[in-house]
Amino acid sequence: MIVLGIETSCDETGAAIVREDGVVLSDVVLSQIALHAPYGGVVPEVASRDHVKNIGPVVRAALAAAGKTIDDVDAIAVTARPGLVGALLVGVQVAKGLAFAADKPLVGVDHLVGHLLAVFLKREGETHDVPAFPFVALLASGGHSAFYRVDGPDPSLCTELGATRDDAAGEAFDKVAKLLGLPYPGGPEIDRRALRGDATKVPLKAPMPGTLEMSFSGLKSQVARWVEAHGPLDDAAVDDVCASFQRVATSTLADKLVRAARQEGVKAVVLGGGVAANRELRARTREGAAAHGMTAFVPPVKSCTDNAAMIAYAGAKRFERGERDGFSLAATSRTCLPRSTRKGRGAR
Ligand code: KG4
Numbered sequence: 001m002i003v004l005g006i007e008t009s010c011d012e013t014g015a016a017i018v019r020e021d022g023v024v025l026s027d028v029v030l031s032q033i034a035l036h037a038p039y040g041g042v043v044p045e046v047a048s049r050d051h052v053k054n055i056g057p058v059v060r061a062a063l064a065a066a067g068k069t070i071d072d073v074d075a076i077a078v079t080a081r082p083g084l085v086g087a088l089l090v091g092v093q094v095a096k097g098l099a100f101a102a103d104k105p106l107v108g109v110d111h112l113v114g115h116l117l118a119v120f121l122k123r124e125g126e127t128h129d130v131p132a133f134p135f136v137a138l139l140a141s142g143g144h145s146a147f148y149r150v151d152g153p154d155p156s157l158c159t160e161l162g163a164t165r166d167d168a169a170g171e172a173f174d175k176v177a178k179l180l181g182l183p184y185p186g187g188p189e190i191d192r193r194a195l196r197g198d199a200t201k202v203p204l205k206a207p208m209p210g211t212l213e214m215s216f217s218g219l220k221s222q223v224a225r226w227v228e229a230h231g232p233l234d235d236a237a238v239d240d241v242c243a244s245f246q247r248v249a250t251s252t253l254a255d256k257l258v259r260a261a262r263q264e265g266v267k268a269v270v271l272g273g274g275v276a277a278n279r280e281l282r283a284r285t286r287e288g289a290a291a292h293g294m295t296a297f298v299p300p301v302k303s304c305t306d307n308a309a310m311i312a313y314a315g316a317k318r319f320e321r322g323e324r325d326g327f328s329l330a331a332t333s334r335t336c337l338p339r340s341t342r343k344g345r346g347a348r
């Protein structure tokens with residue numbers, strides 16, 4: 001079975017052709033980053049309009065790169081939730097149109113489930129091990145940050161163990177970069193600068209130690225207060241802030257991931273989401289897992305950031321289970337995965 005996956009939940013227009021065993025035949029991602037950069041964040045209306053402009057060429061490019069036509073495709077999978085509704089709608093409508101015109105079955109995919117299963121993608125030239133179920137995963141992106149126990153590819157088998165109470169990890173990277181005057185998106189820029197900086201220069205307290213919940217908004221405020229008190233900063237001082245913030249953010253994520261796996265008695269930990277591109281997070285996760293006799297599965301960066309291959313794969317698993325969506329498939333902003341952590345401060 002080969003599945004065409006379509007992804008338009010945020011600021012990447014993606015289409016991919018993936019086999020049901022995870023082999024990626026093509027994976028085309030058109031990033032809108034340059035378009036949103038002047039605003040310092042994703043502008044929903046601008047995202048929707050750009051998806052409309054690019055989705056046709058992106059789907060055609062994915063088919064061409066795989067050497068396939070729409071007739072060769074067995075099924076169509078599309079991100080239907082969560083995300084910016086206007087952006088999601090573009091992908092959902094295009095998927096419905098293609099499914100109708102080419103008479104192909106259609107399934108909607110939860111974007112978070114796509115991220116959780118991205119570790120199973122096999123790209124050309126790559127040989128890496130894939131985990132067996134169950135595993136514990138950290139999903140850290142610009143919009144979500146949570147730990148999951150994953151017992152199988154069905155959403156009902158993905159259980160949230162703890163999440164951020166406020167900002168997502170990627171959002172914190174982006175906001176800290178902004179307050180330092182660095183370009184958007186902040187994650188890759190902070191990652192680069194942290195290499196040169198001294199992580200001991202800025203004293204920052206790790207948020208919510210000892211639990212599987214997280215809070216990144218307070219960490220960002222700690223950085224903001226330090227910068228206010230010590231500014232204006234020269235280039236070297238900015239590097240030090242980046243290194244100090246990144247150290248606390250990544251050790252929080254990696255430590256809690258290992259804690260979650262220990263709590264669940266699971267020996268495999270997995271990274272997913274755009275923040276999983278972070279060099280220090282990848283290293284800390286590998287070290288933390290090894291120290292507790294666990295194996296860390298760290299997918300290639302292309303599989304961690306937003307892409308349609310993970311959507312095609314998660315869709316293939318739905319098709320294998322015999323699931324189908326009709327033309328009433330709707331785009332919604334919320335995930336189908338139940339949440340254990342509520343947003344907001346204070347006692348629970
Ligand atoms: O998963 P993703 O591509 O899009 C969604 O948010 O769904 O994640 C984007 C986020 C951004 O906040 C970006 O700053 C962050 O991932 N990011 C990073 C790195 N690369 C991307 N954060 C830290 N270090 C990186 N190297």
Ligand code: ZN
Nearest residue numbers: 115141273306
């Ligand atoms: Zn994502």
